[in-house]
Amino acid sequence: MRILRATLAAAVVAGALGGSAAAKDFYRMSTLAPGSTIYVITAGFAQIVNKHVPEMELQVNATGTAVQFMLDAGRGNLDFFFSAALTGYYMKTGGAMYANVKEAPELYKNLRGIFSFSSGAFQFVAYDGSAIRSLMDIKGKRVFLGPPAGGSTVFAQALVEGATGYKAGQDFDMARMGFGPAQQAFQDRKIDLWVSPSLVPSAAIQEIALTNKIRIIGLTEADFEKEAVKKAMSLPGRSREAIPPKVYGANQMNTEPVYTGAAWVGVGVRKGVPEDVVYRATKAFWDNIGELYAQGEALKNVSLENALKHMPTPLHAGALRYYREKGVAIPPELIAQD
Numbered sequence: 359m360r361i362l363r364a365t366l367a368a369a370v371v372a373g374a375l376g377g378s379a380a381a382k383d384f385y386r387m388s389t390l391a392p393g394s395t396i397y398v399i400t401a402g403f404a405q406i407v408n409k410h411v412p413e414m415e416l417q418v419n420a421t422g423t424a425v426q427f428m429l430d431a432g433r434g435n436l437d438f439f440f441s442a443a444l445t446g447y448y449m450k451t452g453g454a455m456y457a458n459v460k461e462a463p464e465l466y467k468n469l470r471g472i473f474s475f476s477s478g479a480f481q482f483v484a485y486d487g488s489a490i491r492s493l494m495d496i497k498g499k500r501v502f503l504g505p506p507a508g509g510s511t512v513f514a515q516a517l518v519e520g521a522t523g524y525k526a527g528q529d530f531d532m533a534r535m536g537f538g539p540a541q542q543a544f545q546d547r548k549i550d551l552w553v554s555p556s557l558v559p560s561a562a563i564q565e566i567a568l569t570n571k572i573r574i575i576g577l578t579e580a581d582f583e584k585e586a587v588k589k590a591m592s593l594p595g596r597s598r599e600a601i602p603p604k605v606y607g608a609n610q611m612n613t614e615p616v617y618t619g620a621a622w623v624g625v626g627v628r629k630g631v632p633e634d635v636v637y638r639a640t641k642a643f644w645d646n647i648g649e650l651y652a653q654g655e656a657l658k659n660v661s662l663e664n665a666l667k668h669m670p671t672p673l674h675a676g677a678l679r680y681y682r683e684k685g686v687a688i689p690p691e692l693i694a695q696d
Contacts, residue, residue, distance in 0.1 A: 385631065387416045387438035388427045393538040395556035396477050396623060399660055400440050402650045403625055403643050410642040414635060421536075423508040424623070425455050431628045432465025438639075441471065441626035443595020445509035446670020455507050467629075470674035470694065472640055473665040474624035478557035478656075479599040480514050481618065483544070486571035486611045490551055493521050493575060499550035501526075502533040502540040510555050510621060513590060517619050520586030521577050541566075551575065555621060557656040559605050567606040574601050576616035595622035595668040622668035629674065629694075636676025644680070662686060 389400035397420060404416040416438060427439035428449055448454040449466045456462035484490040490499065496518070503518060503526075504511030515526060526532040533540060533549050541562055544552035554560050566572060581587055582598070591598065599620040603612040627636055644662060651658050662684065666673075672694035673681070681688060 381413065383414045383635070385414065385416050385437040385635070386419070386435075388419045388422055388430070388436055389440040390423070391420050391536050391538040393541050393562055394477075394554065395560065395656070396440060398561075398653060399475060399650065399657065400625055402653065402657075404438075406646050406649055407639045407642050409649075410646055411638050414638070416639075423505050425507050425509060428469060428626070429459065429462065429465060431626065432462075432468045434468070434628065434630065436628065437631050438472075438625065438627050440623065441469070441670055442477075442509045442621065442623040443474070443668040443670045444513060444593055444621065447594040448509070448512075450670075454512055455509070466671070467696075469671045470627050470629050470636075470677070471669045471671045471692070472625045472627055472636065472674060472677045473643070473660075474622055474667050474669045475660045475664060476557065476597070476667075477510070477555050477621050477623045478560070478659075479601055479618050479620045480510075480517065480553055480555045481558070481560060481563060481601060482518075482575040483552050483554060483563060483566070484550060484573050484575055485547070486573050488550055490575060491573070493518055493577070493581075496522070496530045496551050497524060498530065500531040500533055500548070501551045502535070502544065502549050503553050504555070505536045505540075506534045513593070513596070513619060513621055514553050514555070516590035517577065517587060520584055520590055521581040557659055558599070558601055559656060561654065563606055567609045569609075571609045571611055572606065573611045574606075574616045576601065576618045579617075582617070591619060594670070596620070597622070624669060626671060627674050627677075631674070631676075633674070633676040633679065636674045637679050638676075640677045640680040644684075666692060 387404055390396050401418060404418050407416055424440050424442040424445045430436040431439050448456050449462045452463045489495055503514040524530055543549045554562050597620045601616040603614055604610050669692055673692045
């Protein structure tokens with residue numbers, strides 16, 4: 359974020375001096391707060407675009423959730439945004455978190471996609487010194503399953519309640535805050551079970567495991583056979599993932615792989631953003647993807663091979679143009695009809 363602010367400040371100064379090099383188009387982008395793989399990837403997209411497309415600037419706001427971002431973009435108040443497959447599904451159908459937003463399905467028609475990626479496994483983490491050894495042990499505990507009204511929260515809650523039969527607010531206390539504050543609260547021992555939806559290994563979990571013994575809590579084979587869990591896993595953008603033992607080093611107390619759900623998310627854009635703008639942004643990102651990979655081995659999951667998986671909206675015309683140039687197979691449902 360300091361880099362983004364510095365870049366923006368430089369552009370403002372250059373503009374004040376009247377230099378022709380300062381000609382720049384500004385676009386608004388929103389993503390999740392720092393503390394997750396999603397932030398690293400989406401903010402990384404903005405940094406790469408800002409560096410390699412000097413005539414445009416993505417101004418990043420890192421607060422909020424995909425639920426609000428997609429509404430804001432649909433209303434024309436946001437240009438680029440963090441999106442999620444499940445959130446897009448509910449916006450299109452007017453279900454779940456959009457049940458009381460009558461205009462949601464119509465606003466959905468104003469959204470387009472640029473690329474998708476796996477946000478990774480929903481890693482439920484507890485300290486080894488706690489009494490939590492399985493999801494059944496969270497009764498009466500304080501649990502963080504994601505930010506209020508977030509699409510990831512809906513999925514995490516469905517997994518937990520489907521596996522245990524427990525209800526938030528009745529059988530366990532649901533901590534309601536953003537990802538960043540939740541990580542801090544977990545480190546302060548104010549949360550008993552904390553979920554980090556992120557690629558494996560998660561930098562946030564690695565940080566905690568450096569000085570604390572932890573245990574990753576997952577679902578059993580029997581849990582995955584329960585109808586409520588099957589229903590959650592059948593939703594758009596869901597997959598099953600294994601978390602290896604000791605992936606977080608000697609302080610991870612698991613001795614067997616842990617299984618959980620994973621979700622697909624991405625970067626979206628308002629339909630009305632010019633085609634050439636989105637084409638240049640898409641090309642800059644993929645042509646310089648090595649700059650993202652340099653931030654962590656796990657980030658290599660972000661690839662052209664995965665770019666169109668579980669996309670919640672049709673492709674923007676600019677992104678479509680780039681993928682066609684690269685010879686990427688385009689699923690028919692991702693080609694907008696308007």
